[in-house]
Amino acid sequence: MIQTSLRKALHAATGPMTLDIQLDILTGEFLAITGASGSGKTTLLRLLAGLEKPEEGRILVDDTVWLDSARGIQLPIQERKVGLVFQEYALFPNMTVRENLEYGLGKGQSKVIIDELIGITELEQLLDRYPAKLSGGQQQRVALARALVRRPKLLLLDEPLSALDNRMRERLQNYILQVHQAFSLTTLLVSHDHREIFKLADRVISLRQGKISQPDLPETVRYANVSDGTFRLSGEVLQLEEAGSGFSVSVLIGTNVLRVPATMEDLRRLQPGDRVEVLVDAQHAMLIKA
């Protein structure tokens, strides 16, 4: 369990704003963070990693205090054991792929982990190449593997796939899912791509002006009252697929994904990214206290 409470003044392109975030992340969770550029997503990641200092805040990871501004505790990034992957890959140009990976080894750490990571991310053929001789997708695979050499518990991915084309993206998404599970990581992913989030994340939060915004409640649920027997929910189409004998459409509504049965006709009309409204029949709406 990671508990954070962070406050920091930022100078975004739109003017000064305050990042103010309370966020609890479960161990093993895959959390996606989305939001417009300049909303503070990257800063949140950098604060967690220890690359930036908040004016005020606390980060508690299991029973370890990473940050407590009130008590003057600020664990440096070196001691936080986070895996960090940037959009720009950030491989060391003076080292081969293997050397990049081995650079991450701690004192006395066995090299077994390196072979394991090479296997998972399928880097066998690339080990003696220098980063300049790799494609974007290959570089990001190396960066992902390198971030895991220290066996971090927390993996922070800052738009890792935005510079890649679609095909590459999908492959990389699979690698990310694989390592997330294989190393029982807690993973935070900054992403703009709803399909990516849908595929990878257990939960998504959206940042607006430095704050976690309520998942568009007023917009998603137009009619909160069910007297006429229907909910009207608006959302975004994520995926169209065949389901058994029929078809289904996955729709992102707020932070939830709803899988709605669909007809052949729907499939022809819709494509991922479309805004839709989902009408839900709710004759027997019930309240359950969470």
Add this chain to the structure above:
Amino acid sequence: MDSGFGQTLLLTFQLAAVTTVLLLFIGVPLAFLLSRTQSRFKPILEALISMPLVLPPTVLGFYLLLAFSPRSALGNWLVETANIRLVFSFAGLVIGSLIYSLPFMVQPIQSGFESLPKHLREASYSLGKSVWQTLLRVELPNIKPAVLTGIVLAFAHTVGEFGVILMIGGNIPGETRVASIAIYDEVEALNYGMAFTILALVYTINRRMLRTA
């Protein structure tokens, strides 16, 4: 060609070598700090380091002469406490050259550091490596061309300096008489052939060194 000629050349390259090595140890940390700091004093420090670029060498040499003179507080203190005399001595030449060639070492290395994307060092820190380890294994290896440029420029510049050295070193054979002074001396004596020989020789050696570097 007398022995004085060989002595002069040897002295010249000795001075340049000592200066360059010392500058490397001063210049790299200085460039590193300048590339990293956001202090208000950064422009002041940068201006101080660049002073030799804008100040006429003779003026700089004159200031140093005043400062090093045993009659000044600093010069007096050095003589009294450590028995070091910096005017008209090799040690004085080294100090003068350090100041004179400092910007040529610092500036290329500083811009080398500044051109490195900060993600590189951040990735290194996130892998548990200290600032020091990151500097030695990631940052310096990736700005090797900039470091080489600094070394070459500082060396060549020290070989070629004249004004500063004439002011604080004078023209003592085997102690402060370097090539540029010797050339000047021969020209003064209307000994053009000799002047040209020294010039050609220094030029050739210097060029070869730059090539290999």
